[in-house]
Amino acid sequence: MSLGSFLMRKTAIAVATMVAVSFLIFLALEVNIEEVAVKVLGQYSTAEQRAAWLTQNGYDDPFLIRYLRWLMNFVTGDWGQSTYFRAPVMEMILPRLAASAVLAGGALLVIVVFGLSLGVLAGMRPGSLLDRVISVISVVTTSIPDFASAVFLSGIFVFWLGLLPGASTMISGFSLRELILPVSVLGLYSMGYLARVTRASMVDVMGTHYVRTARLKGASLSRIVLRHALRNALITPVTVIMLQLPWLLSGVIVVEVFYAYKGFGTLLYDAALNQDIYLIEACAMISVLVVVVSQILSDLIYGWLNPRIDLGAKA
Amino acid sequence: MDEFKTLSGTPLHPQAKALQQRFATGGIDRRGFLRGMAWLGVAVGAAGAAPGLLHAQETPKSGGRLRFACQIQEITDPMMATWIESSNLFRNCLEFLTFVDENNITHPYLAKSWTASDDLTVWDFDLDERATWSNGDAFLPEDVIFNIERWIAPDSQSSNKSAFEAITKVEKTGDHAVRITLSRPVASLPEQLYSHTCAIAHRGFAGNWAENPVGTGPFSLVNHEVGRQAIFRKREDYWGQPAYLDELQYIDLGADITTHLAALSSGQVDVLYRATIAEYDLMQSLPNIQILTGKAAHTLAIRMQVDQAPFDDIRVRKAVQLAADNAQMLAIAYRGEGDLGANYHVSQVQADYAPVEAIGRDVAAAKALLAEAGYPDGLDLELTLGNTQGKWEQDTAQVLQQNLAEAGIRLKLNVLPASQYWPIWDKVPFGVTYWAHRPLGTMTLDLAYRSGGAWNESHYANPAFDAALNKAMALVDPEQRRAAMTEVETILRDDAVLVQPYWPNRFSAAAPNVRGFVLHPSDFFRMDGVWLA
Numbered sequence: 121m122s123l124g125s126f127l128m129r130k131t132a133i134a135v136a137t138m139v140a141v142s143f144l145i146f147l148a149l150e151v152n153i154e155e156v157a158v159k160v161l162g163q164y165s166t167a168e169q170r171a172a173w174l175t176q177n178g179y180d181d182p183f184l185i186r187y188l189r190w191l192m193n194f195v196t197g198d199w200g201q202s203t204y205f206r207a208p209v210m211e212m213i214l215p216r217l218a219a220s221a222v223l224a225g226g227a228l229l230v231i232v233v234f235g236l237s238l239g240v241l242a243g244m245r246p247g248s249l250l251d252r253v254i255s256v257i258s259v260v261t262t263s264i265p266d267f268a269s270a271v272f273l274s275g276i277f278v279f280w281l282g283l284l285p286g287a288s289t290m291i292s293g294f295s296l297r298e299l300i301l302p303v304s305v306l307g308l309y310s311m312g313y314l315a316r317v318t319r320a321s322m323v324d325v326m327g328t329h330y331v332r333t334a335r336l337k338g339a340s341l342s343r344i345v346l347r348h349a350l351r352n353a354l355i356t357p358v359t360v361i362m363l364q365l366p367w368l369l370s371g372v373i374v375v376e377v378f379y380a381y382k383g384f385g386t387l388l389y390d391a392a393l394n395q396d397i398y399l400i401e402a403c404a405m406i407s408v409l410v411v412v413v414s415q416i417l418s419d420l421i422y423g424w425l426n427p428r429i430d431l432g433a434k435a
Numbered sequence: 436m437d438e439f440k441t442l443s444g445t446p447l448h449p450q451a452k453a454l455q456q457r458f459a460t461g462g463i464d465r466r467g468f469l470r471g472m473a474w475l476g477v478a479v480g481a482a483g484a485a486p487g488l489l490h491a492q493e494t495p496k497s498g499g500r501l502r503f504a505c506q507i508q509e510i511t512d513p514m515m516a517t518w519i520e521s522s523n524l525f526r527n528c529l530e531f532l533t534f535v536d537e538n539n540i541t542h543p544y545l546a547k548s549w550t551a552s553d554d555l556t557v558w559d560f561d562l563d564e565r566a567t568w569s570n571g572d573a574f575l576p577e578d579v580i581f582n583i584e585r586w587i588a589p590d591s592q593s594s595n596k597s598a599f600e601a602i603t604k605v606e607k608t609g610d611h612a613v614r615i616t617l618s619r620p621v622a623s624l625p626e627q628l629y630s631h632t633c634a635i636a637h638r639g640f641a642g643n644w645a646e647n648p649v650g651t652g653p654f655s656l657v658n659h660e661v662g663r664q665a666i667f668r669k670r671e672d673y674w675g676q677p678a679y680l681d682e683l684q685y686i687d688l689g690a691d692i693t694t695h696l697a698a699l700s701s702g703q704v705d706v707l708y709r710a711t712i713a714e715y716d717l718m719q720s721l722p723n724i725q726i727l728t729g730k731a732a733h734t735l736a737i738r739m740q741v742d743q744a745p746f747d748d749i750r751v752r753k754a755v756q757l758a759a760d761n762a763q764m765l766a767i768a769y770r771g772e773g774d775l776g777a778n779y780h781v782s783q784v785q786a787d788y789a790p791v792e793a794i795g796r797d798v799a800a801a802k803a804l805l806a807e808a809g810y811p812d813g814l815d816l817e818l819t820l821g822n823t824q825g826k827w828e829q830d831t832a833q834v835l836q837q838n839l840a841e842a843g844i845r846l847k848l849n850v851l852p853a854s855q856y857w858p859i860w861d862k863v864p865f866g867v868t869y870w871a872h873r874p875l876g877t878m879t880l881d882l883a884y885r886s887g888g889a890w891n892e893s894h895y896a897n898p899a900f901d902a903a904l905n906k907a908m909a910l911v912d913p914e915q916r917r918a919a920m921t922e923v924e925t926i927l928r929d930d931a932v933l934v935q936p937y938w939p940n941r942f943s944a945a946a947p948n949v950r951g952f953v954l955h956p957s958d959f960f961r962m963d964g965v966w967l968a
Contacts, residue, residue, distance in 0.1 A: 163858045166590075205661045206509055271693075278697045279721065286697020287688050287704075291664055380688040380698070382663060390662055393854045 123423075130419065134412035141408045142194070146187045149397050153179045159397045160203050194405060200398030204390065209402045212387065217369070217406065219290070220383035223306070223376070224368035226299055230307030231314055232361060238311070239318020239357065244345055246323045254315060261312030270305045270378045277301065288379040302379045306372060310364050318357045325353040355425050362418030366411040441476045442548030443561055448475040449553055450911045457912065466538065467913030470786055473541040474625050474911060476549040493950055499967040500682040501949070503960075504695045505708040507687040509661050510645050513634035514586055514593040517857065519871055519958045520708060522631035524659070527667045527683060527962060528569070528650030529634035532560060532579065533625045537955045539786060539874040541625045545574065545635060545651065546613075555620035555909060562611040565674045568637055570649045574674075576607040581638040583615070595632050597888040598881060620909035622916075626874055631959060653678040653963040662687050679951070679966035690853070692825070693717065696944065699724055705949050705967070709958065710942040711825035712769050718944055727943040730774070731872035731956035732782035735831060736883070737818070738893040738933040743864040745816075750808035752931035755816075756794065757801035758842035759835055765937035768830035776935040779924040780883065781876030784938070784956070786913055788876060789920040791928060801842040813843025820848065820867035821856020828867055831936060861892035868892060872956045876920060877908045884927060893932045900926045 150156055156179065157170035165173075174180065178189065193199070199209035242254040264272070278286040278301075288298040325331060326349055334344045369384060376385035384403070391399035439455065441447060447455075451472055458468040469479045508521040513529055516522040534544040546560040566574035583605045586595035604616040615624070627633075637649045648656035651674065654667035667683040686704060688695050692714045698704045700721050710718060718726050739746035739755065746752055761775055774783060777793035805813065818835070822828045829850055836846040851859075860868050873879045881904060882888055886896035903926060907919035945952055948968040952960070 158858070204509075206511075207661075274693075274697050278701050279717075282701065282723075284701065285703050286699075286701045287694055289663075289686060289688065289703075291684075291686055377689055378691060378694060380691075380694050386689070393852045395855065395858075 126419075127416070130416045134416065137412055138405070138408055139191070142191055142405060143187060145401055145404045146190055149401055150186065150190070151183065156397060159395050190401075194402070199402045202391075202396050202399045204394040204396040204399070209398050212399065213384070213402055213406060216382065216384045216387040219381070220369050220372070220376070220385060222294075223299065223302055223372065223381060223383055224365070226303040227306035227310070227368055227372075228361070228364065230303060231310045231364060234307070235311040235314030236318050236354075236357060238315040240322055240345065240350065240353070242315065242319040243322020243326060243353070244341065246319075246326075251319070255319070258312035258315040258319075261308045262316065264309070266305050266309050266372075267374045267378065269308055270301070270375060273301055273304060274378075286379075288381040290382065298379075302372075302375050302381055305375050305378075306368065310360075314357055314360050317360050318353065321353045321356040322349065325349045328352075351425060355422060358421050358425060359418065362414055362421070365414040365417075366407070369410045439472065439477050441550060442478050442543055443476060443550050443559075444548075445476075445550050447477065448551055450555075451475045451477055454912060457914070463913050466540075467786055469538075469540050470626075471622075471911045471913055474622055475551060476625070479540060479542075493968065495679050495951065495964075495966045496968065497679045497966065498681050500684060501680050501706065501962070501965060501967060502704040503683065503685045503706045503708070503962075504688045504698060504704040505685045506690075507659070507661055507663060507665050507685055510659060510665075511643050513636055513644060514582070514591075514595055514632050516632055516634075517594075519631055522634070523708075523958070523960050524665050524685065525634045525644070526652070526959065527654035528648055528652040528656055529636060529644075530566075530651045531633055531635060532628045534961075535626055535629040535874055535957075535959075537953050539626070539956070541629070544629075545579075546625075546628075549625055551622075551624075555622055555911070556617045558615045558617070558624055559608065560613045560615065561609075562613065563674075564611045566651050567672075567674050568649050568651055569655055569670060569672075570637070572637065572649075574651055575638070576609070576611065576613045578635055578638045579613045580605050580607060581640070582633075582635050586633075592889075593632055594882060594889050595630070597885065597890060598627060598630060598632075598878070619905055622909060622911040623875055623877065627878060629959070630873075630878070631871075631957070654683060657682075676963070678963040680962065683962055696721065696724075699944055699946060702946070705946040706952055707944050708960075709824075710944055712772055712827055712939065712942070713825060715770075715772070715942060718942065721944075723947060724944045725947055725949070727941075727945065727952075727954045729941045729954045729956060730784050730938070731941050732785045732876070732879070732938060733872045733941070733956075734776060734780070734782070734870055734935055734938050735828060736780060736868050736870050736892075736933050736935055737832075737835065738866065738868065739931075740864045740892070740894045741896075741930075741932060742894045745808070745810075745814060746864060748808050749931055750804040751810070751814070754801040754804040754808070754842060755839065755844065756931050756934055757797045757804070758839045758844060759934045759936065760796050760838045761793070761934070761936040763838065764831045764834045767834050768827050769937060769939050773937045773939040776937050777924075777928065778931070778933060778935050779928040780870070780879055780933065780935050781920065781924050782938050784872075785874065785876040787907065787916045787920045789917045789924055791921055791924040794928065796838075798841050801844075805843060810843075813845060815845045815847065816865055817847045817849050818865045818867065819851065819856070819859070819863040821851045821853045821860070823853040823856055824869045827939070828869065832867055835934065835936075861890070866892070871958065874957070877904060877923075880904055880923060880927070881908065884932065895927075895930065895932045897926065897930060900930070 153174055157174050161173055202209050202212055205212055238254045242251040277284040284301055285298050288302050331349055334348050373385040373389050376383045377389055388403045391403055454471045457463050473479050506520045508518055510521055510524050513525045530545050532546040534542045545566055547563040548561045550559050586593055587599055587602055601617040601619050601621050603618045606614050608614045645659050653670055653673045655670050657668050658666040665685040669678045669681050688698055692710050695707045739752050756778055765773055781788050818832055820828050820832050832848050839846045882890045884895050886901050903922045907916055907923050910916040950968050951965045
């Protein structure tokens with residue numbers, strides 16, 4: 121299958137997924153129009169005010185008509201008004217997504233650089249002291265959930281040593297110091313997991329015939345690793361990395377909330393807590409979009425890493 | 436005693452003279468005397484140093500920016516502020532007719548003086564003619580009339596509607612004078628005018644204050660983003676004593692107080708809005724902060740809706756009260772840092788408190804009452820709560836759950852996020868609601884338990900209680916008022932409307948260089964007297 125056909129097929133699947141999810145989101149949040157009116161106008165609104173608002177905003181129409189209109193509005197960028205933040209949803213989400221992308225970028229850098237390096241180093245010489253030390257570090261960092269490591273790291277670097285800021289609001293603009301702790305928490309958690317996966321993959325590849333042949337030909341270890349083993353050993357770790365993307369962009373609620381980082385995760389949390397209906401809908405749609413796009417990206421990267429993988433094969 | 440004069444220069448109110456005599460003979464204490472005199476428009480000056488006031492004796496220094504960790508909520512309509520946090524944002528720009536300090540003494544503010552008729556039903560307020568709005572308009576009686584008429588309008592959704600339901604008329608009596616006429620005597624009217632929903636908006640207020648932030652206050656709003664920050668800048672053209680700080684920045688750090696303390700410890704903020712018992716140990720371990728503590732009449736009202744089954748049977752309500760162990764709830768959920776409650780929602784720190792005896796715990800009696808009410812095998816109840824002030828609310832409910840289990844009441848806890856609790860706080864049959872401090876017990880009882888009150892979440896309605904409350908509210912003399920409160924508190928206790936386990940101590944913290952910050956018992960934080968050393 122050509123790249124163009126592959127992309128078309130994947131895009132069609134992504135669109136179908138988005139439409140199906142959008143229907144479920146709309147069904148869950150807007151099937152009861154009385155609740156919608158209360159959430160938008162507040163608990164102190166009168167029944168007359170709610171009835172007038174519902175009529176004015178087309179809520180007297182059948183459910184399917186309302187859904188199609190909402191979907192069309194979403195596609196054209198009209199995401200409604202946040203009832204809690206009192207601002208257009210579109211204007212709320214984009215800067216928050218950008219903030220989360222900065223955090224995700226930093227975390228991904230830590231995860232990829234340290235996770236892959238440690239995994240490769242450990243997998244090059246299985247059973248060595250270095251392998252064992254790295255394995256222990258990996259197991260420890262993976263075993264500690266992010267909310268616990270956030271507390272530990274704050275306890276050490278904020279309260280005890282006083283070296284780092286305790287909140288990461290970025291209220292006065294971008295601050296690298298404020299990024300260190302949330303990036304470290306996210307990085308530590310996933311880095312260990314990636315290192316373990318990379319190590320296992322590396323050990324497999326180092327045992328293959330072509331690596332043995334390269335050794336017999338007298339190639340140095342660094343040449344064997346960099347020229348022959350690494351690319352094939354990366355396929356599984358890349359899957360792990362790509363799975364981190366949607367989590368880093370839209371799922372790091374705990375870390376963002378703990379450090380008061382005003383990213384997409386905090387926005388989703390605030391939207392859910394305050395029953396901000398239009399913001400929840402938009403956040404949910406963006407989260408799904410991030411997942412489907414990252415899946416397409418990971419398929420493309422597989423193909424680049426290993427041209428033998430058929431892009432058209434059914435997963 | 437002859438040096439006392441009214442703020443308006445008019446002769447002393449007859450009840451002020453009586454108060455003087457009672458004080459001279461030792462019949463009332465100094466604080467009760469000053470409070471009563473202030474209500475009657477007598478100049479009482481500063482009430483003395485207060486606990487929680489940071490280094491007020493130093494010479495203040497102007498300039499600088501103070502960062503305040505606080506939830507940033509919408510600031511749309513001052514009379515609809517349901518959270519103290521949002522009212523504190525208003526407080527920088529909007530002012531009140533009166534000001535009640537941390538000792539609960541009432542002082543002039545936008546009203547420079549007031550006098551009451553002998554029967555306390557006609558109140559004349561003289562407005563400060565120096566006051567101006569930030570848009571250049573003069574502050575006029577029309578502003579006051581506009582606000583009060585909004586509060587008590589038939590379609591008003593503000594809690595002011597209940598609090599000021601005695602107001603029958605508000606009228607202009609001069610270029611800077613307003614008269615408020617009441618249907619019944621309310622001695623504490625000047626004090627009530629400093630409630631958090633009583634900020635005076637401009638007469639042209641159109642419904643969304645943040646869109647056109649006109650105020651008479653010492654700061655002007657520069658920026659406001661819900662959930663993020665609010666910035667206020669000092670007004671150089673302020674009509675009164677200018678603020679010391681150049682800028683105030685309120686920063687939303689989310690709900691986790693540990694993050695607030697981390698930010699304070701690392702110098703990212705200067706003052707915290709509030710801390711709880713859960714953070715007390717951490718606060719004590721931090722060398723670079725000042726811990727503020729105090730007592731206040733704030734509490735958890737574990738109230739039952741008296742018109743909802745099974746709480747429409749007083750025997751069930753009494754059984755719940757008898758099975759609850761208030762002392763254990765205080766000891767476990769708040770580590771003993773507070774004072775015991777006695778299920779009638781008036782605190783010892785409130786001036787009108789009457790020491791009505793609490794009914795002791797009696798599990799056997801609770802079981803007997805349940806059996807009599809038709810529940811010999813116990814019953815299932817659901818208690819809804821929102822941890823609106825912290826996890827200690829849930830801890831309290833869990834202790835109550837264990838207490839009630841001993842009497843055969845199987846209590847299920849429905850724990851919601853705070854923001855989901857507030858929309859239903861007055862709808863659930865059995866709920867845990869945080870009630871903020873009010874200077875007088877009558878102010879809380881008037882809002883929460885008067886028949887048909889806007890915030891009457893228990894749906895309690897008892898004409899005898901209302902009448903007793905009216906009587907107490909009409910008295911200026913602290914001792915007479917206290918005596919009247921005995922009846923009020925006894926009725927509420929015996930009608931078993933709520934379990935009110937304890938009055939938790941208050942905690943907060945500030946950076947070492949913060950001066951003049953007063954831990955007001957109502958959390959009403961005026962920032963014009965705060966400065967940075």
